[in-house]
Amino acid sequence: MRTLVAQGGALRLVETPDPEPGPGQVRIRVEAAAVNPIDLFTASGALPDYGLAPRLETYALGWDVAGVVDLAGPGVTTVRPGARVIGLSDRLTDRFKAQGDLVVLDEAAIAPAPAGVAAPEASTLPLNALTAMQALDLAGLAAGETLLVTGAAGGLGGYLVELAVARGIRVAAVAAPGDESLVRGFGAEWFIPRGADLAATVRAVVPGGVDGLVDAAVAGLPALDAVRNGGAFVAVGAGQAPLPLRGIRVSTVFVRADTAQLRDVAKLAEAGRLTMRVAGTYPLERAAEAHERLRRGGLRGRLVLLP
Template identity: 55%
Template sequence: MQAVIIRRFGGPEVLELADVPSPRPGPGQVLIRVSAAAVNRIDLSTRAGRITEAGLLAPAPVVALGWDVAGEVTETGTGATRFAVGDRVIGLRDLLSAPGAQAEQVVLDESAVAPAPAGWSDAEAATLPLAALTADRSLELAGLRQGQTLMVTGAAGVVGGVVLQLAALRGIRTVAVADAPDEPLLRSLGADHVVPRTDRLGAAVRNVVPGGVDSVIDAAVVGIGAHEALRGGGAFVALVAPFAPPPLRGTRVVVQEVFADGARLAELAALAAAGRITPRVAGTLPLAKVATAHERMAAGGLRGRLVLVP
């Protein structure tokens, strides 16, 4: 079968569509024929070597890419009982050393898999696992009650957008930070206030929420500039550990680390099927055009995920 791999770090030119052995499911695993696989920022960081430099991935002669997958179960391993052959599913590959999802087939633990959201296309479904689980866990770590206020940087991105929608479901008021032209999108996702990106973010947000917001989810990796919008004793959720600010003014700073939680993913997929989470696809490309996907993502400006279709 064919899969996206790299043998060295560098730019998009190091990406290969290689012939690799077809995987087989082990105990408690399922084999998925891949219908669609999203491209995420973590793929660009892996390709460039930043994940290995950070000590999060051991050096290896071959590294596979791809976290998100949508497809169909074609085989189950011993003891795997949650899914049957023919089931339409989504899943998350959260172990970087494992075979990647950007391939014609992938094996996942059945605990990392959930039913695909009804009414969503394969491309749409492939954008859900990493973004939704990241947003959901970030919101849990923010520790907010109904009526409290949350600031979301990078709110027009896929993760930020899901945060806005999940927060609205919980009665949490949101301040969305993004480019000014994104305001209609952000309002449609449930944002109560929209603040354009600025070098004086703390002051801009405090003009809207005197005293500062109760929590921040820093999806855009702004760091200390976003922390200045936070009230004393509030909570700051960072998505990238090296850019987490210090816990100034008695604040609580935590780093969100996503993991493949199939049970929670099934609940999020149900919300998606009910229209509570909006699909965000920026475009689809054949698997062989993975380098183009990386170039387009690196250029910025996308308001959704690019999806590879084997």
């Protein structure tokens, strides 16, 4: 089989023996694997600098997968070979990850793929939708409360808006001026153009500040001022959380595989309540082009590799 790895800052597609599933694991024949910013970060070699992984010669790439189970290990009870699934490869140092021909995942890291959804679209769900769901859980907002989402037009931000609205939360969305119709289509009640004085603009429409904020755009400390005293601020990723000023609960979301939540995500996608956006597809052999295109930015949706 082929698997994509980063070695010395360069991407290489290497041939390896097929991985075998252990107890409680399944092997998935990959149909589609989304490319995410964490893949660029991993390929850069920066993981050890942030204490996220030991310094290794090579790192396998790819978190999101949509595909077909082709082999189940001992003790697997919820899926059989031939089942279409989506899954999250959430361990940074796994030897085999999603950007390859085959990937082995724990049974607890997969869920049935949403019916009627093509593999490229389905592959955009696990990492970003689970991150969004778990960030909203950390924010702990109730129906009727207000949430500010930075980076609302991005892959993570779009799911944040839609999942929050599904919980009855009122959303203010920050995005580029040209993305207003897009994020309002996700269900945002208020639109905040990127580059505006964030705290002043938010407090003009939500007096006293929002109840919570999920910082998908890594705006950091300037965004904290848009949150009311005693509210909630959820940072995304390592090293991005501001100090908990004014009694604001500050936390950081680090995504984890969760089969129950992934099943919920798939059901929402099946029902048409999540907008899966594919900005383009590349064959696995052209993975370096996909990574470079993501690095240039400006996408509205995920790039997807097709083995």
